[in-house]
Amino acid sequence: MLYYLYEMNHAALAPWRAMADAGITFWRSPVNPLSSTQLGRSWAASLELFERTTRRYGKPEFGIADTIVGDDLVAVEEVEVQAKPFCRLVNFRKMWARKTKQHKMLIVAPMSGHYATLLRGTVEAMLPHYDTYITDWVDARTVPVLEGSFDLDDYVDYVTEFLRHLGPNTSVMAVCQPSVPVLAAVSLMNAAKDPCAPSTMILMGGPIDTRRNPTAVNRLAQEKGAEWFRNNVIMKVPAPHAGMMRDVYPGFLQLGGFMTMNLDRHIDAHRELFWHLIEGDGDSAEKHREFYDEYMSVMDLTAEFYLQTVEKVFVNHDLPKGTLTHRNLRVDPSKVTATALMTIEGERDDISGVGQTEAAHDLCSSLPKEKKLHHLQPGVGHYGVFNGSRFRKEIVPRIVEFVNKNADDRTAQKPATNGRAKTA
Structure with a gap:
């Protein structure tokens, strides 16, 4: 109503x-x-x-027309690479004067209310260094009910499919909410010895273990429980939207x-x-x-995805407890051996508390220390972890250095700078 x-x-x-x-x-x-x-x-x-x-307010445009690579101004074209009912895989293709190959970077945008365009600054920062892709999630109220449901398992499937489409030696970056499904997808790909398992995984301000330094958001979910959210915030999309009668979190x-x-x-x-x-x-x-x-x-978010996220991530803590499953197969981050891990947190983050993302290092226990890196950025909140001047000046160089160090081909560019960060 x-x-x-x-x-x-x-x-x-x-x-x-x-x-x-x-x-x-x-x-x-x-x-x-x-x-x-x-x-x-x-x-x-x-x-x-x-x-x-x-x-x-309608969906904004990315509006990225060009980027600077070295001393060259390179035009950028937004290209839809894959289209699925609930997501578009978008590539910001560089219109090179001469053919140049770059390491591929998949940015997994959060499905938490805002559009992927919220990461415009993140994309712009990665473009000079990498062949950049992003998951452009679709508003659930525009997806007809006949297209079926979309839950946390489907999210993991989408990430896995996109990584396989991009091929071996791709890096993946998860911003906030997708840290859990991305870690799940990478864990399953490593366990299966999938050749398309990414070379590097960057998790930024994500709720890997919300028992650590819980925020107001975490405490609300813990106190209310998934059933409360089901009864109070799930609604049906009204006419005349294409997704009418779909259960959503508006x-x-x-x-x-x-x-x-x-x-x-x-x-x-x-x-x-x-x-x-x-x-x-x-x-x-x-x-x-x-x-x-x-x-x-x-x-809008599909009800099944939203409620599963509340229950499995914020209430039951399935991933850090080792009880998270994907289509009845247990997700085991200790199987991650081929994918280097970098985690990034903001000192003043009031959405994902300090330590919640770093918890991924404990879960990926089979990775050697040289393939792990944790960076705590002083003076920034949640948004500053992936956008803003400190992100561009202090975080991006560390990402570039770590990704290029762990890329197993010769297409990666040289690091922008020699950054120092805490080694996990």
């Missing part, structure tokens, strides 16, 4: 948003003599805030959770936007728009 009320509210506000758009155009029109006055800017700012806080609920965790900060940000607009500070206002256009864009 809540999903239907959400849709009705969105529809009811549509005429008011249209009027707000018209008002913004009027008050900012250069032919309007009041547009440059305090009154005109105040009205325009008020209308923009109303429109932005009541709209539905994106607007996830966004509400994100917002309430730091509500004061978001209120202050919108208050500052209002004053930036009145003062004519276009640069600051545009930075706000860019951030919230991405942050407010959310997608």
Whole structure:
């Protein structure tokens, strides 16, 4: 019922948003003599805030047109390599003047509410060094029920299939939520002696063992239990969406959770936007728009995937306890022998606490020390683990150095710098 009320509210506000758009155009029109006055800017700012806080934000574009490799500016083309019902495998193909081969890097984006475009900065940082791919997850409300279900086992299957498609000596990077299914997929591929098992696995801010330094998110799941989430947050997609009648965890609920965790900060940000607009500070206002256009864009998750993740990862801790299974086959990270492991955490991460991702080193007990590396990045939170200036300057060089060290071909480029990090 809540999903239907959400849709009705969105529809009811549509005429008011249209009027707000018209008002913004009027008050900012250069032919309007009041547009440059305090009154005109105040009205325009008020209308923009109303429109932005009541709209539905669509999926953003990656919008990556080029990258710099060495001293060369190289054009980039976004190419769909594989298309499955719940995910697109996208390659950011470089349009080289001369044919150049690079080591392949698969970035597994989180399926936790936001679109894969949240990792735009991660992709841009990897592009100069690697032939970069990303999992572009599909909004569950757009997938017809006839396409079937999608659960945690399917997630592992998708990752495995993509790695096999990319072939031997690929590296895989999991950002946040996919750390568990990626570690599961790599463990199963290593156990099966799969030649396409990745040469390197990078896990970033992921919930490998949420018993370590639990956060508010972890404690909520532990206290409520999977059944509470099943009864309170799972809803059916209403018409006219293509996925109508599919059970989902709606994106607007996830966004509400994100917002309430730091509500004061978001209120202050919108208050500052209002004053930036009145003062004519276009640069600051545009930075706000860019951030919230991405942050407010959310997608629905299939109910079966969401509930299994809550139960197996956050409530039962199946992976660190050794009880996680994939299609009735036990997942054993100690079987990982051919894939080097790097883990990265943020000192101020309030989503995945310090130590939760590092726990992967204990689980991958058969890997020698020289094939393991852990890096704790000072001064960053969850988002800073995979984006921002410190990510680009301090984390990326360490990733490049570690991946190139463990790549078993001669296509990898030289490390950007000699970084120092904690060895697990």
